Amino acid sequence: MEPSVLSSLDIAGAWVSIALTLGIFSFLYADNPVYKLAEHLFLGISIGISMTEMYYGVVRPNLIDKLAAGNVLSVVPLVMCAMLFARLASKKLGWLARIPIAFIVAAYAGVKLTGEANGNLMTQVAQSMPNLAELWRDHGIWDWSADGAGVFSGIFLVVGLSACLLHFYFSARQGPTMRGISRFGVLVLMLSFGASFGYTVMGRISLAIGRAQELLGLDKPAEEAAQIHPQLASVVCGVLVIAFLVVWRLRGGGAEQEEAA
Amino acid sequence: MNLLILFAALLAPVLAATPATGLSVETPAYSDGLTLSLSWTAPDDAHSLILLRSDQGEAGPWHVAAGPWPGTKAEHQDKVTTDPTKTPPAAHYWYRLVSLDEDTAPPPEADGDDAAAAEQAYVAALLAGQPATAAVQGTPVASWLSASPGYLLLLALIVSVGGLMLWFTDRARKGHEMFIRRMPGIDAIEEGIGRATEMGKPVLYVPGIDELQDIQTIASMLILGQISRKVAEYQSDIVVSCCIPIVREVADEVVGSGYMLAGYPDAYNPKNVRFISSEQFAFTAGTNGIILREKPATHIFLGRFFAESLILAETGYVNRSVQIAGTAEATQLPFFVAACDYTLIGEELFAVSAYLSKDPRLVSSLKASDYVKVFVVVMLVVGTIAASFGSSFFIELFTISG
Numbered sequence: 001m002e003p004s005v006l007s008s009l010d011i012a013g014a015w016v017s018i019a020l021t022l023g024i025f026s027f028l029y030a031d032n033p034v035y036k037l038a039e040h041l042f043l044g045i046s047i048g049i050s051m052t053e054m055y056y057g058v059v060r061p062n063l064i065d066k067l068a069a070g071n072v073l074s075v076v077p078l079v080m081c082a083m084l085f086a087r088l089a090s091k092k093l094g095w096l097a098r099i100p101i102a103f104i105v106a107a108y109a110g111v112k113l114t115g116e117a118n119g120n121l122m123t124q125v126a127q128s129m130p131n132l133a134e135l136w137r138d139h140g141i142w143d144w145s146a147d148g149a150g151v152f153s154g155i156f157l158v159v160g161l162s163a164c165l166l167h168f169y170f171s172a173r174q175g176p177t178m179r180g181i182s183r184f185g186v187l188v189l190m191l192s193f194g195a196s197f198g199y200t201v202m203g204r205i206s207l208a209i210g211r212a213q214e215l216l217g218l219d220k221p222a223e224e225a226a227q228i229h230p231q232l233a234s235v236v237c238g239v240l241v242i243a244f245l246v247v248w249r250l251r252g253g254g255a256e257q258e259e260a261a
Numbered sequence: 262m263n264l265l266i267l268f269a270a271l272l273a274p275v276l277a278a279t280p281a282t283g284l285s286v287e288t289p290a291y292s293d294g295l296t297l298s299l300s301w302t303a304p305d306d307a308h309s310l311i312l313l314r315s316d317q318g319e320a321g322p323w324h325v326a327a328g329p330w331p332g333t334k335a336e337h338q339d340k341v342t343t344d345p346t347k348t349p350p351a352a353h354y355w356y357r358l359v360s361l362d363e364d365t366a367p368p369p370e371a372d373g374d375d376a377a378a379a380e381q382a383y384v385a386a387l388l389a390g391q392p393a394t395a396a397v398q399g400t401p402v403a404s405w406l407s408a409s410p411g412y413l414l415l416l417a418l419i420v421s422v423g424g425l426m427l428w429f430t431d432r433a434r435k436g437h438e439m440f441i442r443r444m445p446g447i448d449a450i451e452e453g454i455g456r457a458t459e460m461g462k463p464v465l466y467v468p469g470i471d472e473l474q475d476i477q478t479i480a481s482m483l484i485l486g487q488i489s490r491k492v493a494e495y496q497s498d499i500v501v502s503c504c505i506p507i508v509r510e511v512a513d514e515v516v517g518s519g520y521m522l523a524g525y526p527d528a529y530n531p532k533n534v535r536f537i538s539s540e541q542f543a544f545t546a547g548t549n550g551i552i553l554r555e556k557p558a559t560h561i562f563l564g565r566f567f568a569e570s571l572i573l574a575e576t577g578y579v580n581r582s583v584q585i586a587g588t589a590e591a592t593q594l595p596f597f598v599a600a601c602d603y604t605l606i607g608e609e610l611f612a613v614s615a616y617l618s619k620d621p622r623l624v625s626s627l628k629a630s631d632y633v634k635v636f637v638v639v640m641l642v643v644g645t646i647a648a649s650f651g652s653s654f655f656i657e658l659f660t661i662s663g
Contacts, residue, residue, distance in 0.1 A: 024546075031553040039546045046540035087510070094514075101473065101511060108474035117415055118661045125637055126659035129644035133651070158645050162638045168608045170442045171631040189606065190598075197595035204571075 019237040130154035160188040278307040278360035280392040286399030294403025307332035307360035316351035319396035359393040411661035429625030449603040453559035463498035465557035469564020470504040481564035483614035489519030509536040545569040562586040574600035
C-alpha cells in the first residue's frame with residue numbers, strides 16, 4: 001500500500017486547526033483578539049454550515065422538491081413559513097407569526113405526550129418496584145460482588161425515590177416531618193449529582209486529551225504526521241500567539257477589562 | 262461398516278430439513294399498524310430458520326425479514342417498517358419461512374448498490390435449494406385504542422390530571438387561595454435583578470438550547486415574561502441569548518410584552534434579544550463573549566441545557582456575576598449546582614413560572630402534578646410490597662407494551 005500524499009490544502013487545514021485550538025486556549029490567559037478571532041470564525045462558519053444544511057436537508061427535500069412534484073399539501077408549510085416572516089413586513093401583521101408557532105408547539109405536545117409519559121413516568125415507576133424477597137434470596141442485605149445489589153439497595157431505591165418526589169411537592173407548607181423527608185430527598189439528589197459530576201468530568205478530560213493529541217500529532221497516522229509536522233505547527237503557532245499577546249498587552253490591550261472588573 | 266456409510270449417503274437427501282408447518286400471520290391485538298404476529302410449528306430437523314417477506318405478492322420479490330434463528334423458534338413479531346414517515350407500510354405483506362440445514366450460509370453482509378443484488382441472489386438460491394413454506398398473507402391494521410393495562414392507566418392519569426386542572430382553575434377564579442411553597446431561587450431572581458440595577462449592568466438570560474416546543478423552553482419563556490417585566494420596572498436592561506431562531510422570535514415578543522405590561526414599551530431594545538448560532542458550541546462561544554465583554558451583573562440560565570452548561574456557568578463564575586440556573590436535564594444539574602449561586606432543580610423550573618405569574622392555569626397544573634406525585638409514591642410502596650410477595654400486578658400496570 002502506497003503512503004497517502006496530503007495536498008497543500010490538507011496540510012494548511014491541519015495548521016489552521018492547531019492555530020485555532022491554541023487561539024481558543026489563549027482565553028485561559030484573558031479575553032484577547034486572538035480568542036475573538038477564533039470565536040467569530042467559529043460562529044460565522046457554524047451559521048453558514050447550518051443554513052446550508054437546513055436548505056439541503058430540510059427545505060429542499062420537504063418543501064421545494066414536493067412542490068415541484070405537484071404536492072398541493074406542501075403549500076400549507078409554505079404559507080406557515082411565510083407567516084413566520086410577517087413580523088418583518090409589518091408590525092400590524094405580527095400576530096400572524098403566532099399561528100405557525102402555536103401549531104408547532106401544540107402538534108409537538110400531542111405527538112410527544114405518550115412517549116414522554118411512557119419514558120419518564122410509566123417505565124421508571126415499573127422499574128422501581130424491586131422484589132425484596134428475590135433480592136434477599138440472591139444477594140442478601142448487600143452483595144459486593146454484584147455492585148451492591150441486595151435488600152438494602154432495594155429499600156434505599158424506593159425510599160430515596162419517594163423522598164425525592166416529595167421534595168418537589170409544592171402544594172403544602174413544610175412541617176417538621178415534610179422538612180425531614182425533603183432534606184433526605186435533597187441528600188439523595190446530591191449523591192446522584194456527585195456521581196454524575198465525576199463521571200462527566202472524566203469524559204471532558206478525555207476531550208482535552210483529544211485536543212492535546214491533535215497538537216502533538218498523536219491522533220494521525222505516522223505518514224500523515226510526517227507531512228503535517230503538527231509538533232512544529234504547535235510550537236510555531238504557540239510562539240506567535242504568545243508574541244501577539246505580549247505586544248497586545250504592552251500596547252495597553254485588556255486595560256478596559258481590568259477597569260470594568 | 263461400508264454398507265452403513267453407503268446407506269447414510271443414500272438417505273442424506275431424504276434427511277434434509279423439512280419445511281415448517283402451520284405458518285400463520287395475524288395482526289396483534291392493539292397494534293400500531295406496523296407489526297404483524299407470525300407463528301408456526303417448528304420442524305424437528307431444521308438447523309435454523311429464516312423469514313422472507315414480500316410487499317408485492319406471493320410471487321415475490323422476496324427479502325430477508327428476519328433470522329436466521331435456531332430451528333426450534335416458533336413465533337415472531339415482525340416490524341414491517343422502522344421509519345413509517347419515509348417508508349409507509351404496504352397494504353399487505355406475504356411471508357415464507359425457509360428451513361436451513363447446517364451448511365447453509367448466513368445472509369450476505371453487503372453495503373451500497375451491491376446489497377440489493379446480493380440479497381436477491383441469496384434469496385433465489387435459498388428458495389431453489391432449501392425447503393420453504395407456501396406464501397401466507399398478512400395485513401397490518403392499526404387499532405384505534407390500545408386496551409393494555411399500561412395505556413389504560415396512562416389514559417386515566419391524563420384524564421385525571423386534566424380534570425384536576427379544570428377544578429383547580431375554577432377554584433382559583435372563584436377566589437380560593439392556591440398555596441404554592443416559595444423557593445429560594447425565586448428570591449434570588451429578584452435579588453439578581455436588583456443587583457444588576459444597582460450596578461448599572463444588564464441581566465443575561467439564556468433560555469437553553471433546545472427547540473421552542475420543548476417543555477423546558479416553554480417554561481423558560483413564561484419565566485422570561487415575568488423577569489422582563491420586573492427588569493422594565495427596575496429600569497434596567499436584559500440581554501437574551503438564543504440558540505434557536507424561532508426561540509429568538511418568541512423571546513423578542515415575550516420581552517416586548519413584559520416591557521409593555523410594566524408601562525415602559527419605549528425602553529425595550531429588540532437588539533438585546535439575540536440569535537447567536539444554532540450550533541451548540543458556537544452558541545456557547547458567542548454567549549461567553551457576551552459574558553466577558555458586556556459583563557452582565559446577573560446570569561439566569563433557565564431551560565434545557567447540555568454540555569455547554571458547565572462552560573457557561575464557569576465563565577459566569579470567572580465574571581463574578583450572580584448566577585441562577587434551572588433545568589430538568591438531570592445530567593447537567595450537577596454542573597449548575599457546582600458553579601451557580603442558586604439552582605432550580607427539575608420541577609422547580611416549572612413551579613417558578615407558576616409562582617411568578619400566578620396564572621390560574623399554571624398554578625392548577627402544578628397542583629395537579631403534585632397529586633400525581635403522591636399517587637406515584639403510594640404506588641411505589643404498594644408495588645414494592647406486592648412484588649416482594651410475588652405479585653407483579655403493579656409492575657404490569659405501569660408497563661406499556663405493544
